Amino acid sequence: MLHKLRLTVAVAIVGAVLVTAPGASAHEAGSPVCDSGALCVWYDTHYTGSRFMFFGTNSSWHSWAIADDDSSSKNNGTTGLRARIWENTSYGGTLIECLAQGVKVAHNDPNDEGSSNDWQWSC
Amino acid sequence: MAHGSADVAGSWAMCVVHRAYTVVEGDEDMVRRSSGHLAALLLVTVALAACSSEGDTVAQDGTGSGRGSAPGGSVLSEEEAFLVLAEQQLVSRCMRVAGFEYVAVRPRPSAVVAQGSGHFYEERSLVARRQDGYGLSKTASAAVEEIPVEARANNEIVAKLTPAEKERYTLTLFGSDRTAISVTLPSGKSIATNSDGCLSEARRALYLDLERWLLLDYIGSASRLEINAAVRKDERFLTALRKWADCMKGRGFSVHDPGDAKEEAAKAYEAAGNEANARSRELEIAVADGECGEQSSFYTVLAEVEQEHTAAVNAKNEANVIAFREMQAQARDRAKRLLARSGSGK
Numbered sequence: 001m002l003h004k005l006r007l008t009v010a011v012a013i014v015g016a017v018l019v020t021a022p023g024a025s026a027h028e029a030g031s032p033v034c035d036s037g038a039l040c041v042w043y044d045t046h047y048t049g050s051r052f053m054f055f056g057t058n059s060s061w062h063s064w065a066i067a068d069d070d071s072s073s074k075n076n077g078t079t080g081l082r083a084r085i086w087e088n089t090s091y092g093g094t095l096i097e098c099l100a101q102g103v104k105v106a107h108n109d110p111n112d113e114g115s116s117n118d119w120q121w122s123c
Numbered sequence: 124m125a126h127g128s129a130d131v132a133g134s135w136a137m138c139v140v141h142r143a144y145t146v147v148e149g150d151e152d153m154v155r156r157s158s159g160h161l162a163a164l165l166l167v168t169v170a171l172a173a174c175s176s177e178g179d180t181v182a183q184d185g186t187g188s189g190r191g192s193a194p195g196g197s198v199l200s201e202e203e204a205f206l207v208l209a210e211q212q213l214v215s216r217c218m219r220v221a222g223f224e225y226v227a228v229r230p231r232p233s234a235v236v237a238q239g240s241g242h243f244y245e246e247r248s249l250v251a252r253r254q255d256g257y258g259l260s261k262t263a264s265a266a267v268e269e270i271p272v273e274a275r276a277n278n279e280i281v282a283k284l285t286p287a288e289k290e291r292y293t294l295t296l297f298g299s300d301r302t303a304i305s306v307t308l309p310s311g312k313s314i315a316t317n318s319d320g321c322l323s324e325a326r327r328a329l330y331l332d333l334e335r336w337l338l339l340d341y342i343g344s345a346s347r348l349e350i351n352a353a354v355r356k357d358e359r360f361l362t363a364l365r366k367w368a369d370c371m372k373g374r375g376f377s378v379h380d381p382g383d384a385k386e387e388a389a390k391a392y393e394a395a396g397n398e399a400n401a402r403s404r405e406l407e408i409a410v411a412d413g414e415c416g417e418q419s420s421f422y423t424v425l426a427e428v429e430q431e432h433t434a435a436v437n438a439k440n441e442a443n444v445i446a447f448r449e450m451q452a453q454a455r456d457r458a459k460r461l462l463a464r465s466g467s468g469k
Contacts, residue, residue: 032300036293037278055278060393076297078277079228080207082344089389090259093244093382094351099314100340102297102322106305109312110352115386121199121207121230123345 034076039083039099039117042072045107057118060089070114073097074104081119089115098123204230206451209458210325214296217321221295225321226276244381246422252413256405257385259392296321306338309439310349314341328461329454336450342440343447349440353432360428366419374411381421384412 032047034040043049043066052066061067075083082100087093087110096110108114199207211227218225247257284292298320305315316337317323323333330336342349354360364380371378378384388408391401416422437444 033293034297036281036289036296060389062390062393076293078225078281078296080211080230088382088386090385092385092389093380094355095347096351098345098348100344102320103314103316103337103341104303105312105314107313109310110355122203123347 034074036076037078038076039085039119040074040076041066041070041085041114043069045071045111047072047074047104047106054117059091059116061115061117062089067115069112071108071111072104072106073099073108073114075099075101077101077119079119081121082123084118084120084123085114086116086118087113091116091118095123199230202451202455206329206454206458209455209462210322210329212462213325213328214321217324218292218295221291221321223292223295224280225296226280228276244385244422244425246416246426247409247413249410249413249417252409253406256402256409257388259385259389259405260398260402294320298323304334304337306334306341308338308341308349309443310352329457330450331457339443339447339450342443346436346440346444350429350432350436353436354425354429357428357432359424363419363421363424367415367421370415370418371411374415376408376411381412381416384408 031051034047034051035053038053038055040047041052041054043051049071050065052061052064054061070085073083073085077083080101082098084091084095084099085097087096093115096113097105097108099105208227208229211225215225215227251258281289281292298317300317302318303315304318305313307313314337316333318333326336327333367381368379371384376384376387378387385408388401388405391397391404
């Protein structure tokens with residue numbers, strides 16, 4: 001997990017806002033801090049490596065260098081909604097994570113499988 | 124609060140120095156409760172106790188995220204919705220004491236829909252595959268990225284804050300990573316939450332034992348994840364999957380599993396102005412997937428294995444699920460008392 005080739009690419013763009021779409025934005029910064037309102041997903045375990053913050057429902061993570069490369073995650077949403085991570089785009093494949101507000105996982109299991117996310121009141 | 128604020132500032136400073144590629148000190152797996160944490164906890168406890176009901180900000184949620192439902196989706200019972208609202212109201216009061224507006228959203232069970240079922244790849248008949256592939260063309264045009272309506276109110280409040288205020292808001296709501304507690308699930312997976320901040324304080328007020336809540340809530344709410352993990356490791360499933368993948372490869376599709384195949388089909392729609400070609404490719408992949416499914420018996424094996432693991436996980440977790448329901452029932456009684464005491468019972 002720590003040895004990921006795309007990390008090299010990410011070095012050049014740490015801190016940059018990659019894409020901002022209506023309701024679906026992801027930032028990359030490499031910080032353990034997760035902003036309020038976001039589902040934060042990190043490239044590496046223990047909230048390290050490039051960080052992506054998903055503020056809304058995102059049918060595909062493939063616009064960002066985190067799809068199938070997620071290793072830790074945290075739900076800092078600002079309601080009681082649960083943050084759900086899906087194996088495939090368009091909320092397909094299997095549900096691989098479902099975090100209550102304020103709950104985090106330092107080592108995703110399954111690892112490197114996430115491709116989309118949504119928010120729901122229950123899993 | 125001041126202690127916690129320094130923690131966050133420190134984390135940011137460390138991040139600037141170390142960038143993204145070092146393990147940052149203060150990770151919750153390495154940190155245990157400190158005297159500073161206890162002080163912060165006490166402060167929030169006092170703040171919560173001092174909360175008044177006046178001006179509780181409660182919003183009714185809308186219609187979910189509006190992307191349509193799928194069979195076997197998640198459902199929130201009236202009792203669970205009550206607890207979610209109670210928790211959010213306690214959070215709202217605590218946040219107000221700290222000087223922040225926080226809207227407690229009232230979940231509406233009937234509006235709860237799932238984007239997907241959470242189950243393993245659902246079998247789709249060959250007839251349906253030949254007619255409509257995976258059904259992607261119908262959903263592609265409706266797939267508009269959006270923030271769930273429930274999440275908007277507080278996100279909009281946060282958006283208006285200054286960077287310093289946002290930092291304090293996050294710390295007040297979620298607490299400091301330095302206070303994190305973690306529990307290990309029966310599956311061996313570890314989950315964590317910060318033990319200070321308004322959210323954890325509200326949970327402690329409702330459930331008394333935060334660690335126990337963390338464990339039972341995950342087991343009681345996310346058994347689907349455990350079932351999926353067990354299926355993934357099942358040799359019968361893996362053997363059938365290899366046969367399916369070999370068959371797909373023979374047809375020119377290098378994919379690991381049916382989810383991969385569907386994703387491959389969906390990628391075609393990402394190319395703007397390529398609708399006809401995308402649909403053609405979707406049908407081609409979906410039909411190959413179905414035919415390889417028949418040839419390898421993949422979907423039959425999957426259904427058997429999934430059913431078996433569902434029963435096993437439910438049996439294994441039965442005691443914990445019962446304990447979770449009891450904990451929820453006690454929390455509901457506690458919530459009624461807590462909210463009624465300040466004149467805002469539901």
